[in-house]
Amino acid sequence: MGTxxxxxxxxxxxxxxxxxxxxIAEALGVSRTAVWKAVNGLRSDGxxxxxxxxxxxxxxxxxxxxxxxxxxxxxxxxxxxLRLQVAPTVTSTNAVVRQQAAAGAEEGxxxxxxxxxxxxxxxxxxxxxxxxxxxxxxxxxxxxxxxQVAGLTTxxxxxxxxxxxxxxxxxxxxxxxxxxxxxxxxxxxxxxxASFSLENGLPDYAVLGVGINVxxxxxxxxxxxxxxxxxxxPEPQTGGKNRLAAAFLNRFMDSYxxxxxxxxxxxxxxxxxxxxxxxxFPSGPKPAVALDVDEDCHLVVQYPDGTVQRLSSGxxxxxxxERK
Numbered sequence: 001m002g003t004x005x006x007x008x009x010x011x012x013x014x015x016x017x018x019x020x021x022x023x024i025a026e027a028l029g030v031s032r033t034a035v036w037k038a039v040n041g042l043r044s045d046g047x048x049x050x051x052x053x054x055x056x057x058x059x060x061x062x063x064x065x066x067x068x069x070x071x072x073x074x075x076x077x078x079x080x081x082l083r084l085q086v087a088p089t090v091t092s093t094n095a096v097v098r099q100q101a102a103a104g105a106e107e108g109x110x111x112x113x114x115x116x117x118x119x120x121x122x123x124x125x126x127x128x129x130x131x132x133x134x135x136x137x138x139x140x141x142x143x144x145x146x147x148q149v150a151g152l153t154t155x156x157x158x159x160x161x162x163x164x165x166x167x168x169x170x171x172x173x174x175x176x177x178x179x180x181x182x183x184x185x186x187x188x189x190x191x192x193x194a195s196f197s198l199e200n201g202l203p204d205y206a207v208l209g210v211g212i213n214v215x216x217x218x219x220x221x222x223x224x225x226x227x228x229x230x231x232x233x234p235e236p237q238t239g240g241k242n243r244l245a246a247a248f249l250n251r252f253m254d255s256y257x258x259x260x261x262x263x264x265x266x267x268x269x270x271x272x273x274x275x276x277x278x279x280x281f282p283s284g285p286k287p288a289v290a291l292d293v294d295e296d297c298h299l300v301v302q303y304p305d306g307t308v309q310r311l312s313s314g315x316x317x318x319x320x321x322e323r324k
Contacts, residue, residue, distance in 0.1 A: 003030050003038040004088065008047065011059040012067050020056035045088035045114055045131050062238045064214075066114050066135065070242030076250045078257075082108045089131065091118040093138035094193055094209040101140050101195070101205040109140040112245055119211060120191060127189060128225060133215040135241045139249070141206045147259045149203060153178050153192045154297040155255040156208055158265045160188050163247035164212075167240065168232050173271040176290070176299045176311075180212075181271060185230025188212045210248065214241055267293040277301060279311065 001009075006028050010019070019027075024035045039049050039057055048063045059065060068084040075082065083106070090096050090113045097111050113136045116129030129136055143149045160180050161172035164187070172188075173181050180188035189211050194203040213231040221229045233240055255262045267273070272290040279286045279301060288301040291308070298310040 003028060003034050004041045004045075007035065007038045008042060008065070008067070008088075009069075011049070011057065012065055012069065015059050015063070016061040018050075018052060018055040018058040023056065042088065047088070047114070047132070062236065064236050064238060064240045064242075066112060066241040066245070068112075070239055071112065071245045071249075074239075074243050074246030074250075076254075079108075079249060079253045082110055082249065082253075084110050084112065086112045087114070089113065089115040089117065090136075092116055092120055092209075093136050094120065094191060094207050097138040097140050097207045097209075098193065098195075098205075101207060105140055107140060107142040107205075110137060110249065112137040116211075120209075127191075127211050128217075128222060128229070129211060130217045133213065133217045133231075135212040135214050135245055136210075137245060137248075138207050138209040139252070141203075141208060141256070143203055143206055145259075146202070148256060149194075149206070150296065151255070151259050151262060152206055152208055153190055154266050155259070155262050156190050156192070156210060156252055158262050158269070159248050159252035159255060160190065160210060160212070161269050162251045162265075163244055164188070164232055166247050167244045170232065172269065174266060174269045176270065176272045176293065177297070182230050182232055186213075186228055187230040187232055208252075212244065214244065263293070263295050263297055266297055272299060 007024060010027060021032050021035045025032050042049055047065060048060060050058045050060050066086055068086045071084055093111045093113050093116065097109065100109055115131035116136050119127035119129035119136065157174050157178045157180060161174060164170060164172040164182060170182050175181055178190040179186050191209040192206060194206040196203050213229060215233055215236065216231045220226065270293050273292060275290055277288055277290050279288050286303065288303045290299055290301050292300040294300055294310060298312055300308065300310050302308050
């Protein structure tokens with residue numbers, strides 16, 4: 001653990017209490033210069049570190065700081081053993097967890113970050129991941145059944161909706177297959193990646209990545225996202241990121257351990273059913289109407305000529321013809 005991480009832990013455990021630079025240096029066994037650099041580093045990572053002359057540094061009690069301890073405190077007893085790691089900044093949580101998986105890390109290893117410099121979404125797109133306002137996590141899984149494999153992304157979509165609703169009170173819906181909308185705008189994306197075994201057709205491991213726009217970013221979203229992207233909370237909430245991360249992990253792990261009625265829960269939150277959609281083929285978009293989501297969470301669509309098709313997320317994408 002570096003000086004930044006040690007300083008963050010000290011301030012997190014003593015929210016609202018000011019420590020002088022000298023006291024911090026003595027507690028951490030570092031120089032005053034190292035403390036100053038660590039404070040500036042945490043601020044650059046999006047952490048709100050308060051400084052008052054003749055008093056020192058503190059984390060305000062109302063600050064929303066993502067920490068392993070804060071998430072752990074909100075996990076259900078069944079999942080308290082998940083190995084959590086929080087990093088201020090990473091390139092991509094999925095990329096780092098894939099490296100850990102290849103090195104033999106156990107199922108349940110979860111990396112959470114305050115910022116990504118190379119976040120990725122579906123179909124090779126970039127995922128906007130600014131410091132301080134989002135929650136980015138990746139969970140290492142080693143599925144043992146085909147049912148677990150088939151349901152990873154859709155179980156995660158349901159868990160994300162339920163977590164957002166439980167923590168914020170806002171309704172959340174799913175634009176097939178895995179974009180989560182809050183107040184009519186995309187607030188969460190999910191990316192699942194896997195390395196498959198040639199022997200049994202099951203993954204050696206799967207990495208489930210979830211990115212949530214918890215707050216609106218300073219200065220707003222980039223122009224290309226301004227009309228699309230949304231967020232969960234309009235204003236900072238004490239412990240909001242920690243509670244949201246734990247709520248997601250609790251709900252996803254429950255479904256992953258015992259896959260059950262998640263398909264019905266997914267269907268009930270669909271934003272596509274009954275709506276006109278554009279089915280995006282390599283040859284171009286094709287208009288259709290979304291009729292239903294089946295038990296395998298395939299989207300059932302009907303084209304103008306009456307043809308009905310069940311769409312797999314691995315084949316094509318869908319664009320809502322009108323945003324809800």
